[in-house]
Amino acid sequence: xxQTSNNPAPVTIxxxxxxxxxxxxxxxxxxxxxxxxxxxxxxQLLVFGMAAFIGLKKAPYGIIYRKLVQPRLRxxxxxxxxxxxxxxQLVGFIFALVAFIGLLTEANTVFTIATSFALVAAFLxxxxxxxxxxxxxxxxxxxxxxx
Amino acid sequence: MNSPxxxxxxxxxxxxxxxxxxxxxGRVKEKPGLQLTKAEIGTTFGKRxxxxxxxxxxxxxxxxxxxxxxxxxxxxxxxxxxEIDAESNLKLxxxxxxxxxxxxxxxxxxxxxxxxxVGAPKRDQVIAAINRL
Numbered sequence: 001x002x003q004t005s006n007n008p009a010p011v012t013i014x015x016x017x018x019x020x021x022x023x024x025x026x027x028x029x030x031x032x033x034x035x036x037x038x039x040x041x042x043x044q045l046l047v048f049g050m051a052a053f054i055g056l057k058k059a060p061y062g063i064i065y066r067k068l069v070q071p072r073l074r075x076x077x078x079x080x081x082x083x084x085x086x087x088x089q090l091v092g093f094i095f096a097l098v099a100f101i102g103l104l105t106e107a108n109t110v111f112t113i114a115t116s117f118a119l120v121a122a123f124l125x126x127x128x129x130x131x132x133x134x135x136x137x138x139x140x141x142x143x144x145x146x147x
Numbered sequence: 148m149n150s151p152x153x154x155x156x157x158x159x160x161x162x163x164x165x166x167x168x169x170x171x172x173g174r175v176k177e178k179p180g181l182q183l184t185k186a187e188i189g190t191t192f193g194k195r196x197x198x199x200x201x202x203x204x205x206x207x208x209x210x211x212x213x214x215x216x217x218x219x220x221x222x223x224x225x226x227x228x229x230e231i232d233a234e235s236n237l238k239l240x241x242x243x244x245x246x247x248x249x250x251x252x253x254x255x256x257x258x259x260x261x262x263x264x265v266g267a268p269k270r271d272q273v274i275a276a277i278n279r280l
Contacts, residue, residue, distance in 0.1 A: 012205050033157075034150045081205040112153070119154075120161040128165040135247050138203065138233065142240055 013056055015080035018088070020069055021051075021061035022125035025092070029119040033112070038103045041115065045100050048093035056086055087140075088125075088133020092118055172266035175253070175276045180243070180260030183252075187239055192256055193227035196280045198273075199252040201233045201245050212249040212267040219273050226277055255280050 025044065032040040051059035057066065070077075095118040102110030124130045185191050188199055198216055202209035213230060220228040233240050233248050243252060243260070253262040253276050262276050 010204050015205075015207055030154055033154055036150070078207050079205050080207065081203065116153070116157050119157055120164070123158060123161040124165050124168075127162070128169060130165065130168055138248060139246055141234060142237060142245075145234075145237055 010081040010083060012079040013082045013085070014065075014070060015078040016073065017056065017062060017065045017070070018080075018085040018131060019125060019129055020065045021056075021059075022122045022131075024061045024064070026119065026122040026126050029115055029122055032099070033115050033119060036103065036108065036111065038100065041096060041100050041103060041111070045093065045096040048089050048096050051089035052086060052093045056082055056089070059089070084134035084137040085131060087137040088121075088131050091133040091136065092121070095121075173264055173268045173272075174266075175262050175264040175268055175272040177262040177276065177279070180252075180263070183239075183243075183254055183258045183260070185258070188229050188231065190227065190229055192254065192258055193225055194256060195223075195225035196256070196277050197227045197229060197254045197258075198277075199229045199231060199254060201231050201236075201240065201243075201248050201250045201252070203233050203248045206248050208267045209249040212251060215267065215270055216251065216273060219270060219277070223277070253277070253280070 025047075028040065028044045028047075031037075032044060047060050051062065056062045095114045099111045099114035099118070102108065102112075102114060121132050124132060183199070188197065190197075198220060200209070200212060200216060202213065217228055220226045231239065233245060239245075243250075247265060249265075249267060251264045251268060251273075252260050253264075254260050261280060264272070264276075
């Protein structure tokens, strides 16, 4: 027996997309960490921001996935609620913002720590398929939404 | 610390974390918990056990868990399976401290939680947990 949901049907995305975009994110963040370049972290900040505030499908890595990768994949498209991965991009945005401001104010330690956290999260998603930001999403819904 | 070394250390750390998470995901952990009511899960309890799975919409791990558990339960008339949408049942989610989906709660004939699995569980662990009830 299944209790039906009272919520409206969520917007869905290809569930394979976030893992692919996490791989690009991982590479960009690694470059940012190695070069300590404000342009690289600034670029990733922009990408996170677009994914979080405009939408996953319209963000740069999402567009790359849909145009270059998805057409080459076979089998049915596994669907996923877009809210948790989109929230994860918002978390990434916050870390990248802290890192960006760290470089801007020459607080290099702040930059390194914030970038490191984002990098570990991107790696976990890319290599293991674990979306830490997604896990946070349900916990926050639990805290803030009325029953 | 130089950056390449830091990067390597971070990747090593993340790899360790990843394997650890993978190892604990889906494991059926036995730990006594609260008592649920028929009204809360929307059905009477199974004679031996009831498996209550909390899911969210379009969660592929939830679908995998459902397929496996429903298959195990189908072969037994003393065990019931109930799937609950987490977002529409936040009161129960908070009561049971559900942090992620799928989370499957194993309850006995009187409604007491005796075990739970976070993540899609393995078939042999589900069967073993039911048999221990």
